[in-house]
Amino acid sequence: MELLAFCSSSPSFRVSSLNRKFAGKTLNSSRSKVFLLRRARVVRTTRKSKWKSLGGLEKGHLNRFKIDNLDRRDESRLFASLEGFPNGINSGILNENCNSYVVDGSEDLRTISERKHSNILIPGLPDESDGNSSSPITSCFWEWKPKFSVHYEKSGAENVKSPPLLFLPGFGVGSFHYEKQLKDLGREFRVWALDFLGQGMSLPSEDPAPSAKEEDVSEENDPVWGFGEEPAPWANELVYSMDLWQDQVRHFIEEVIGEPVYIVGNSLGGFVALYFAACNPHLVKGVTLLNATPFWGFLPNPISSPRLAKMFPWAGTFPLPASVRKLTEIVWQKISDPISIREILKQVYADHSTKVDKVFSRILETTQHPAAAASFASIMFAPKGQLSFQESLSRCQMNNIPICLMYGREDPWVRPIWGLKVKQQVPEAPYYEISPAGHCPHDEVPEVLNYLLRGWITSLESQGSVSLPLLDNPESVQYGTSKNLEFVKDGSRKSVRVRLFGDNFSVWSQIGSFIKSRIMELGIKSR
Secondary structure, eight states, X not given: OOSSOOSXXXXXXXXXXXXXXXXXXXXXXXXXXXXXXXXXGOOOOOOOOOOOOBTTBOHHHHGGGOGGGOOHHHHHHTTGGGTTSTTOOOGGGGTTGGGGOXXXXXXXXXXXXXXXXXXXXXXXXXXXXXXOOOOOOEEEEEEOSTTOXXXXXXXXXXXXXXOXXXXXXXXXXXXXXXHHHHHHHXXXXXXEEEOOTTSTTOOOSSOSSOOSOGGGGOSSSOXXXXXXXXXXXXXXXXXXXXXXXXXXXXXXXXXXXXXXXXXXXXXHHHHHHHHHHHHOGGGEEEEEEESOOSOOOSBOOTXXXXXXXXXXXXXXXXXXXXXXXXXXXXXXXXXXXXXXXXHHHHHHOSOTTSOOHHHHHHHHHHXXXXXXXXXXXXXXXXXXXXXXXXXXXXXXHHTTOOEEEEEETTOSSSOHHHHHHHHHXXXXXXXXXXXXXXXXXXXXXXXXXXXXXHHHHHHHHTTTSSOOTTOOSHHHHHHOEEEEEEEEETTEEEEEEEEEOOTTOOHHHHHXXXXXXXXXXXXXXXX
């Protein structure tokens, strides 16, 4: 979860099902690809690159709108070009129309109408009252750098033969945000959740830039760390950046977990997970992105862009300049206010009935640490990582690292368009769109996310002999599917819709299919 909305508020494109093939990697040294389908139902499909004429729309008129070339201006203009069609076309075409299915050019409305959303009953979270005990969580600290005790939580240590999972949190939260995964998935897997340096309970135990004036730390005024005149020796090169966090994750896996992991990240944690996998493919069995932030950092990286970096002599290191302190105090006073924190939580959770009191109290607790304000400033002014999100994704592709996408549809910050752009670049990656769910689907609908994650890992571990969740027939391979997952929560049954996208995904093929179906529908009504 993010405490600041860094991502575009551009329109979101709701896309259903198209042709798809699912590929993963085996877990042996050859990393050869296998189709993740039932053993008796292996179906290969061929990506279609040729557009069919749809009314007056020809291939040449549409190519310039390919999703991989979309920028924020393209997104805002996308549907404007279709205003001349009957009844208009808006974002609504990408949600409930045609029974939430997109059809190939060979299908008609009768075929569409025959398709129904099937319901799947999935397990709820462990309930002690039913004798279904959850896995206990252990809170730990790991000494990595001087004056830093990195906090993490773990569960399922007794599952020695199961694959390990590592969860990375978003900005402003910590390992506590994955409590529902640790308690549930810890019954089958070995699970860890990590606090990034500078966040959660991984804040320094001493002032990284102590003040030389004793009166600045009087009993009347709470000390604010990081704004002194000189950095402490241990904090001489400290900056809370993407490169620091991926280095932290690497050492944690090597020294604490001791073997390659499935790594799962939400928001900022998703970017770090992808970045880490790109730099350390030998330590990663697979990556799951949960509404991953597609960019982070504003200043140039001193290694990848040394000349540009020289134009910014201060980039998040300690001590913080006096001018930055003034700005930080203004922003921090606002963002750390309990009312603001509650408003942000209300914004990012689509279901306002979700209990967030514990998350709220843990965030508030972190903001009261004397190092919190300066840590926030260091993060905001830290340079970008050496690799961009797209570069990290490309490297993961080159190394055949399996990727799974799970995005909350109602996220107001990381809109679904960002996940769909990842899907466009990695067509073999399963893409699950969950609704209703916001920026933090793992906390809002943990039953659904745990079910999907459990199934994806099982499919990879079985080398494809077990099919992916929702992929239960050849038609699903070609066109994707949309199903309602039902579970019991707080004594009542709840339903959440999940859409699985095909690997021939294209925004414009969906629009074209919709236009054709509308023309056919109007023709039927006119008879």
